[in-house]
Amino acid sequence: MQHESRKPELRGRPLSVLASGLLFACALQAAHGQLTVDEFPSLKTQDFSYVSQERVDGYTDEALQTSVEPFQIFDNLYYVGIEWVGSYLLVTSEGLILIDSLHEPYVETSAENIRKLGFDPADVRYVLGTHGHFDHVGGHAYYQRTFGSRVGMAAGDWKRAQTDAHREVWGMDMADVDMIIQDGDTLELGEQTMTFYITPGHTEGVLSMEFTLRDGEDTHRAVIYGGSNSLLPDFWRYQTVLGNLRRFKLLAAQSPSFTVQIPTHPNQGFRERRDRLRTRRPGDAHPFVDDPSVFIEALEQSERNAERGILALP
Numbered sequence: 010m011q012h013e014s015r016k017p018e019l020r021g022r023p024l025s026v027l028a029s030g031l032l033f034a035c036a037l038q039a040a041h042g043q044l045t046v047d048e049f050p051s052l053k054t055q056d057f058s059y060v061s062q063e064r065v066d067g068y069t070d071e072a073l074q075t076s077v078e079p080f081q082i083f084d085n086l087y088y089v090g091i092e093w094v095g096s097y098l099l100v101t102s103e104g105l106i107l108i109d110s111l112h113e114p115y116v117e118t119s120a121e122n123i124r125k126l127g128f129d130p131a132d133v134r135y136v137l138g139t140h141g142h143f144d145h146v147g148g149h150a151y152y153q154r155t156f157g158s159r160v161g162m163a164a165g166d167w168k169r170a171q172t173d174a175h176r177e178v179w180g181m182d183m184a185d186v187d188m189i190i191q192d193g194d195t196l197e198l199g200e201q202t203m204t205f206y207i208t209p210g211h212t213e214g215v216l217s218m219e220f221t222l223r224d225g226e227d228t229h230r231a232v233i234y235g236g237s238n239s240l241l242p243d244f245w246r247y248q249t250v251l252g253n254l255r256r257f258k259l260l261a262a263q264s265p266s267f268t269v270q271i272p273t274h275p276n277q278g279f280r281e282r283r284d285r286l287r288t289r290r291p292g293d294a295h296p297f298v299d300d301p302s303v304f305i306e307a308l309e310q311s312e313r314n315a316e317r318g319i320l321a322l323p
Contacts, residue, residue: 043191049168049213054176055142055240068093068144074115079122080283082297084223085201086231088275088283089122091115094144095273097233098123099220101199104134107158108218108233109273110148112181119148120155133158134198137190139235139273140212141166143173149184161188161196163207163214190216208236208257210250217257222269224295231269232257232304237311239318247319254312258305266301 068074074091081087082097090096091111096119099106105128111119120130136158138146146166152158162170167186174181190196192207206217215235222231236253239246261267272279285296 043189044164044207045189046164046167046171046186049165052168052172052213055169055173055212059240071114075118079126080286081126082222082283082286083229083269083295084225086222086271087123087126087128089119089126090275091118093274095271095275096122097271098126098128098133099201099203100128101201103199105130105132106196106198106201106203107133107136107152109139109145110136110152112144112147116148116151120151131156135196136160136184137218138162138166138170138216139218139233140215141169141173142212143170143181145273146170146184147181150182153184153187159187160184161190161216163209163216164189165207165209165213166215169212169214206253206257206260208234208253210236210239210246210253212240217253219260219267224298227295229268229295229298230265231271232267233271233273234308235273237308238314242318242322244319244322247315247322250315251312254308254315258308261301261305261308267304268298268301270299270304270307 074093077088077090077092079087079089085100087098087100088095089098089107090109094111095109096111097108099108105123107119107123110116123130123133130152133152133156136149136152138149138160140146141162146162149160149162153160167189170181171183174183190205190207192205194205196203196205201220203218203220206219208215208217217233217235219230219232222229234257236250239250275283282296289296
């Protein structure tokens with residue numbers, strides 16, 4: 010399999026910290042080698058034994074998961090996911106970008122939702138994966154092989170997905186490698202420029218990203234942050250997560266600040282915002298737009314959680 014670390018649409022930029030996510034107290038300009046799938050040779054199959062039967066019953070309940078209607082969040086962002094896990098359609102003048110692709114048996118649900126919203130899934134130019142767990146990348150191969158979409162992920166999560174794909178319970182068909190996205194890369198499509206950050210900890214890769222959302226004449230700096238917690242009670246994973254969080258606090262201090270945070274799993278707060286959006290009147294504030302302090306406070310809470318995790322280690 011050919012591993013392509015760069016494509017013409019992906020552009021590099023100076024880094025704030027090392028892509029490994031090691032803990033730094035301040036932002037450093039640092040160069041690093043290109044990460045490839047082959048640099049993660051010996052991952053063990055992810056242990057999901059902590060997942061309760063109630064949760065499993067929930068995300069395999071097709072009636073519940075498909076009960077969510079797709080909806081427009083911003084002028085150029087739409088929700089096409091299910092009850093449990095998010096999938097987002099970013100619209101540009103030169104095509105569509107899908108962020109996360111769901112999992113079986115809901116892989117075709119996002120495509121159906123795209124059609125419900127008046128778009129054509131054949132126009133999905135790129136499918137991006139926030140991380141390599143089955144619920145986020147289970148549909149990548151479907152879009153690649155059905156619509157010719159190009160798939161992009163972090164190297165560590167290509168390997169995570171490949172390691173876990175053989176488990177029948179996940180029902181994950183592996184896509185081919187199109188783009189190994191590196192820390193600091195940008196993807197330009199139409200008027201949209203996305204910037205990518207590698208924030209490992211939750212998994213070996215984790216792709217966080219920022220992009221611009223429009224609401225009438227207003228624009229907002231939006232973020233999908235994927236590295237806020239570790240699934241393993243491991244000192245170095247916690248340290249990696251802390252490094253990511255502190256780096257993002259510096260990024261959030263830039264101007265313009267992050268005023269929109271998009272979750273990978275829709276929580277109750279997301280659903281409440283969706284309901285307020287439905288009844289929004291002209292002149293009302295956008296329910297998904299926050300004061301910049303909200304994202305910073307969320308990062309700080311995640312910091313405290315990671316610190317508590319370290320203190321609880323034997």
